[in-house]
Amino acid sequence: MLEVSDIGKRFGGVAALSGVSLSCAQGELIGLIGPNGAGKSTLVNVISGFLKPDTGRIRVDGAEVAGNDAMAGVRAGIARTFQTSRLFGDMSVRQNVEVAHSRCLELRRSQGAAIDPDALLAECGLTHEADTLAATLAYGSQRLLEIARALALAPAYLLLDEPAAGLNDAETAALAGRIAEIRQKHGCGIVVIDHDLSFINTLCERLVVMDHGKVIASGPPAVIWKDPQVIEIYVGASPPTTPAAAPAVSGNTNRTH
Template sequence: MNSLRISQLRKTFGGLTAVNDLSFSVEAGEIVGLLGPNGSGKTTVMNLISGALAPDAGDIELAGRPIAGQAPHKVAHAGVARTFQLVRVLADMDATENVVAGLAFSREPTWGAQATARAGELLARVGLARHARTLAGELTYIDQKRLELARALALSPRLLLLDEWLAGLNPSELLEGIALVRSLKDEGVSIILVEHVMDAVHSLCDRCVVMNAGAKIAEGTPAAVLSDPEVIRAYLGDASA
């Protein structure tokens, strides 16, 4: 069974069609890159999947269960977790408390000492063990991204939505980040990766879906879609195609 199935998804804002009859699927344990130039509708798709927005039309199913239009906390309980293009941490809470907050919304909510211990494990996994009691607002930008991922993993997701999580990393951090994402795939987590770092796309993605102006214009392996003339036009313009 597909981990995720999206069929004829549509979202408009006034006269702008942000997502136009989009369909694709993600298998269990597969990484699918959701690519496209800025403004192509990628983050809107992430918002529709996670419940931040309700679609105007179309279906979203996770493990055969309809989730389109459900409240974000219900989508989280169904097994969807995400990070954000603009990092969102609970700045006045420490790193452990941020992850404990995520554990409260997981498919199997965890509390008390058990939650604190599990939060420590997740912080260690993303490289933040030494910052367990550091206020989230005092962390560097990169460490805030790590914290946001730890909080997402606290939900024990079936599907993880990573919205430019690898952006802004230096070369060594990028290698660490790629290895971490790959380890999640190896554990059977399905991942949708919105990313402009092409080294990461080539290294991680089994397939890519490319959007432009809200519509899907290509789907296939990273090598195939990134050499597609229509994709090159979307990114670079007609003069460079």
């Protein structure tokens, strides 16, 4: 179980996170949603060790994540992708995955030994581009390589920060299928941030909604989309007409109030 308890983070006088708590079990697929500035990416940065929290604790399978840095997160079994690509552009697709796998072996020898980089490329549909320089990949392939590289760290918990951003409808649908397959094959808990509510609603069995640095709702989609606070955030949206339906909001969600 990934457990995040009472996380607080301030930037100067601004409280980016205030008492945020959530949990994700291995094999669970959670959607983390909310308007721009709600604190979603800040929370992922804290969980993965890229930011140090001011308050709160992070535990993986009962053990507190020690060190408050990205390497501590990897040791604990946490991997993540980023909103904007951070690939090694002058390396090939295969080399990007191999570098991550080598790092995993250094930090977590017993857990990482069974990872096959070529199998990960096949899993993410990148076999035919294995020798291509990462910088020359099409945008959709770059997003898939980010995921393959994260999987090379043998995570128990995978954090995906806007993986569908910039993808067309066909690419988004294919990505949803791949993420579902990753969950099934690897058994890792997955937390997905995205502004594409149809993508999130189709993919995730539980949603966590943030606003102003706080969690305001958590539960199955059928419950979340009937929550008055959630409806208020997505201005102009109406309650769903079916239990699994999300409000028809696409792109970035910005407040108009």
